Amino acid sequence: MYGAMRNRASNSSQLAGLSIAALITALAGVALANGFGQTIIRMIEIPITFTPLPEEVIPEDPIKRETTLDLGSETLSAPEPLAAPIITFTFDDPPFTGTTEPRVIAPVIPKASVTPAARPVRLAPALIAQALPEYPMSARRAQQQGTSTLDVCVDARGRVSSASLASGSGHATLDNAALKWVRNARFTPGKLDGVAQSVCGHTVVYEWNLADARQ
Incomplete structure (x- = not known):
């Protein structure tokens, strides 16, 4: 196989040399045809050095190694499970x-909630503003004064x-x-829970006062 590779490299070198020589000859012919016949063409042969291709190194086949594991005649077995400890609880019941x-x-018994009854709302009569009573002339001459308390319905x-x-x-004329x-006189009527009613004992x-009579 290695001899065949060397022959191919030598043939390639020879073909390359012939190709270059043919190219130089063709260029010289072209120059002569174009009127450069008087020019002296010196053919210089340039040595061409070809470096042969490195030889292909084919690695050798790796050595197959067979390893045999000898387990011997021993037999492997699972470990025996550990026995769970036995725990005893003792309870001392207290004396009853x-x-x-x-x-x-x-x-x-729930107490019944008693809602107190709402008290009635009472409004007393109110005197509407009006003219004061006329002071009697005889009482003014006699300089009579006093307070009259009246009970009306x-x-x-x-x-x-x-x-x-x-x-x-104390003076009948004034009373x-x-x-x-x-x-x-006129009053706003008395009311019980917003309803007008007759009221006695008001x-x-x-x-x-004589001072009011002089005004």
Whole structure:
């Protein structure tokens, strides 16, 4: 095989040399044809050195080594399982003390919640602002003064249904003038839970003062 490779390399070198020589000859002919016949062409033979290709090294086949593992005649076996330890628990029950009679639990009765009844809302009659009673002329001359306390009943329309003297001023002229005045007065009616009602026993106090009479 190695001899065949050397022959191929030698043939390749010879072919390359012939090709170069033919190329030089052709160039010389072309030059002569173009009018350069007077030019002396010196043929110089240049030695061509060819480096042969390195020989292909084919590695040798690796040596197959057969390794035989001799286990011998020993037999492998799984390890024996460890025995679990036996643990013993001892419980000492405490002595039982007490009675064996069942315990009676009294039932719990919920207390009923009592909602207190709402108290009624009462509104007393109110005197509407109006002109003061006229001071009697005889009382002014006599320089009479005092306080007249009146007890009146006011109906649901706000009118006085009755009036009486609860406490006098000490002068009949002043007390009669006060009763006359209150019987014609107007009130806002008394109310019970927002509903107008007749109310008796309402007290009206009027104070007679000469200073007011001089105005």
